[in-house]
Amino acid sequence: MGRWAPDAALRLERAALELFAEQGYAATAVPEIAARAGLTTRTFFRHFPDKREVLFLYERELPAVVASLVAGAPAFLSPLGLVMHGFEAMAAGPFEGRRAELQARRAIIGSDEGLRERELLKNVLLAGGITEALSGQGVGKEEARLVARYGVLVFEIALNDWLDGNSDTFSDVLHSTAYRMGQLVRPARQEE
């Protein structure tokens, strides 16, 4: 979540999240964000094409992070096991402990239709990154694609459920979502 991004980009992201939360996304202009971060408008545009993209900074590294986690997973895991291993490491690492921040971000995104649409693109990009990571581990292209899409769906549902709640850890929610989904979608015997 931005840990590997340039310092200026991270400061702009933090300033934008504050201002969007305080006065709304629509009412906030780029020069205000830059000023809050102690930077110039010009610097803002060196890091982001527009106001919207500042909310999606962490996406830039997400596929690479998940790919490295998949590559580092135990080799005996199934393709789905590889993906869930990567997501569990994300959940227990960069996400855990940041619920309040992620809830604030989600509230801002929910306030604007353009942001909601943009947010959905994240899942497509993430699935693409995971598909490549699985292919790199020798999983067939077709299988990699299906497993990546499924894993991203489970992760997204679990993330939203975790942000809705206030007691469980993200790891626990992710684990139980993956289990329940697996039970519900396994082919019934008479349908095979």
Added chain:
Amino acid sequence: MGRWAPDAALRLERAALELFAEQGYAATAVPEIAARAGLTTRTFFRHFPDKREVLFLYERELPAVVASLVAGAPAFLSPLGLVMHGFEAMAAGPFEGRRAELQARRAIIGSDEGLRERELLKNVLLAGGITEALSGQGVGKEEARLVARYGVLVFEIALNDWLDGNSDTFSDVLHSTAYRMGQLVRPARQEE
């Protein structure tokens, strides 16, 4: 796919698809679409808030159509079986035989980032409609939500694969995608 929409809306949709294919989405203005359909710009705006929404006419009825299909499915089916029964009826009915038209629409959507983002919203709306339909059939809210999201994912993957190919029927592609996905995501015994 628009069969229950007002005639003027359907004519505008057809005119827009033609013009977008001929000269591009960005280069086409609302008055041109209205003129091609033999209608006024004012009529256009009675049916659609902007140029973009003309490409999403069929969405308006999709949740209701799928809900009625789910409600009409045999009662012995599992929740996932109910959803797939609805999608199979869609695949064999309104979709089959319209591959060329749907390919043209997909190409237009792929040409514009705003359209691609908007297209992703369709799946969210569809999953919401299916969740309600399943709840109406007595499926628990939590289970309904998970099964709906999974079913929409399978349908979307199958739709794209069908549009990529040129020989199989949509029903065949949908059936084989559902089967392969089910095989890949079933929990392995050692992970349960």
